[in-house]
Amino acid sequence: MQSESDIEICTRLEDASGAFYGAVIPPLYGNSLFVFPTVEEYIQARKEEHRHYVYWRGTNPTVEIAERKLAALERGESCKLFASGMAALTAALLGSLRAGDHVVCICHVYEETKKLLHYLNKFGISYTMTSSVSLPDIEAAARPETKLVLLESPTSFTFRLVDLEGVVRLAKDRGFKTIIDNTWATPLYQKPLPAGIDLAVHSVSKYLGGHSDLVGGAVIGSSRELESLFYQEYLLLGAALAPYEAGQLLKGLRTLPLRMEAHRRNALEVAEFLERHPAVARVNHPGLPSHPDYKLALKQMSGTTGLFSFELNEASFETVARVINRLQRFQIGVSWGSFESLVLSPNEGTNEEQLLSEGISPGLIRLSIGLEDTEALIRDLDQALSGA
Numbered sequence: 491m492q493s494e495s496d497i498e499i500c501t502r503l504e505d506a507s508g509a510f511y512g513a514v515i516p517p518l519y520g521n522s523l524f525v526f527p528t529v530e531e532y533i534q535a536r537k538e539e540h541r542h543y544v545y546w547r548g549t550n551p552t553v554e555i556a557e558r559k560l561a562a563l564e565r566g567e568s569c570k571l572f573a574s575g576m577a578a579l580t581a582a583l584l585g586s587l588r589a590g591d592h593v594v595c596i597c598h599v600y601e602e603t604k605k606l607l608h609y610l611n612k613f614g615i616s617y618t619m620t621s622s623v624s625l626p627d628i629e630a631a632a633r634p635e636t637k638l639v640l641l642e643s644p645t646s647f648t649f650r651l652v653d654l655e656g657v658v659r660l661a662k663d664r665g666f667k668t669i670i671d672n673t674w675a676t677p678l679y680q681k682p683l684p685a686g687i688d689l690a691v692h693s694v695s696k697y698l699g700g701h702s703d704l705v706g707g708a709v710i711g712s713s714r715e716l717e718s719l720f721y722q723e724y725l726l727l728g729a730a731l732a733p734y735e736a737g738q739l740l741k742g743l744r745t746l747p748l749r750m751e752a753h754r755r756n757a758l759e760v761a762e763f764l765e766r767h768p769a770v771a772r773v774n775h776p777g778l779p780s781h782p783d784y785k786l787a788l789k790q791m792s793g794t795t796g797l798f799s800f801e802l803n804e805a806s807f808e809t810v811a812r813v814i815n816r817l818q819r820f821q822i823g824v825s826w827g828s829f830e831s832l833v834l835s836p837n838e839g840t841n842e843e844q845l846l847s848e849g850i851s852p853g854l855i856r857l858s859i860g861l862e863d864t865e866a867l868i869r870d871l872d873q874a875l876s877g878a
């Protein structure tokens with residue numbers, strides 16, 4: 491049988507068996523618990539709680555529909571949805587590590603990911619950030635006690651790519667587990683699990699939800715891994731996604747392929763404009779032929795998305811702030827991946843030395859390109875850059 495395409499997975503109706511009376515979208519099951527006709531059935535359900543509806547901290551029919559959809563999109567066997575991307579990452583790390591273990595983490599990951607690894611020091615888990623995205627530098631960061639390689643590709647702010655095939659080879663060779671934060675590419679444009687990565691983690695607060703009305707996270711991988719995660723980190727840490735948020739996520743997923751195509755096209759147009767602008771030193775967008783990982787992007791991703799950065803010739807906080815403050819069609823705010831265009835810089839005026847030491851230009855500005863009229867966004871960027 492031919493497997494379902496991504497578009498079919500996103501748009502399929504959920505009521506195949508008629509259990510929802512033909513409702514075109516699944517109902518929100520807002521009940522916190524389920525009741526049982528007999529003690530025996532209750533005991534059986536508790537024994538296999540990952541397969542039965544018992545209590546919303548573990549399983550919920552609405553959440554489960556979203557989990558199945560995400561697992562299918564990522565080509566994984568199983569998925570659990572969490573209350574945030576950070577909760578998902580925390581569970582994936584705690585489920586993979588114990589005291590004494592060491593993590594190799596790719597440089598320029600999401601800032602909170604780095605802070606989480608630092609926090610885990612207090613439980614006897616250590617980590618090393620790689621000095622670049624290259625395979626030799628990843629290998630050089632490993633120690634005899636390394637258990638896990640934690641990836642984000644593309645990386646945050648700098649948008650460099652990690653060679654996933656190379657990391658999988660290295661990990662199999664050395665017995666490391668691999669986890670990737672696949673939020674940027676979405677499962678539509680990058681499928682790390684068939685490439686051999688063990689777990690994919692997402693913040694569904696970004697493109698997967700897509701409407702800035704939801705915070706959630708996902709861990710996707712093999713049934714065996716996810717079953718163990720369910721009974722330990724999921725049930726015990728208790729950061730389950732609520733059914734209302736799962737409903738919002740399902741709504742977002744229906745239009746994911748359409749939205750991603752628009753984000754891809756719009757962002758590429760804006761990036762090409764910025765690359766030609768005299769005030770811009772460099773554009774960090776893996777869909778541009780000038781990007782150092784352009785060929786790798788073509789090989790391991792089937793598309794690019796709306797989040798990228800550019801660097802000003804004049805790399806000072808004052809100029810960065812002037813450009814951002816002049817923008818009228820880009821809102822200043824955290825997060826990304828929704829219909830509205832956003833702008834941010836990691837330069838906060840007091841951390842320029844720190845940024846330079848991490849290989850990040852103090853003139854870097856990050857854009858999340860939304861679904862607006864691209865011409866208007868480009869005109870806005872032009873006036874902000876020219877006037878500043």
Ligand SMILES: Cc1ncc(COP(=O)(O)O)c(C=O)c1O
Pocket residue numbers: 574575576577600642646671673674692693694695705706707825826
């Ligand atoms: C790449 C990446 N991963 C994970 C997260 C964390 O997700 P959440 O905010 O849903 O906890 C973010 C949030 O901005 C992110 O940018």
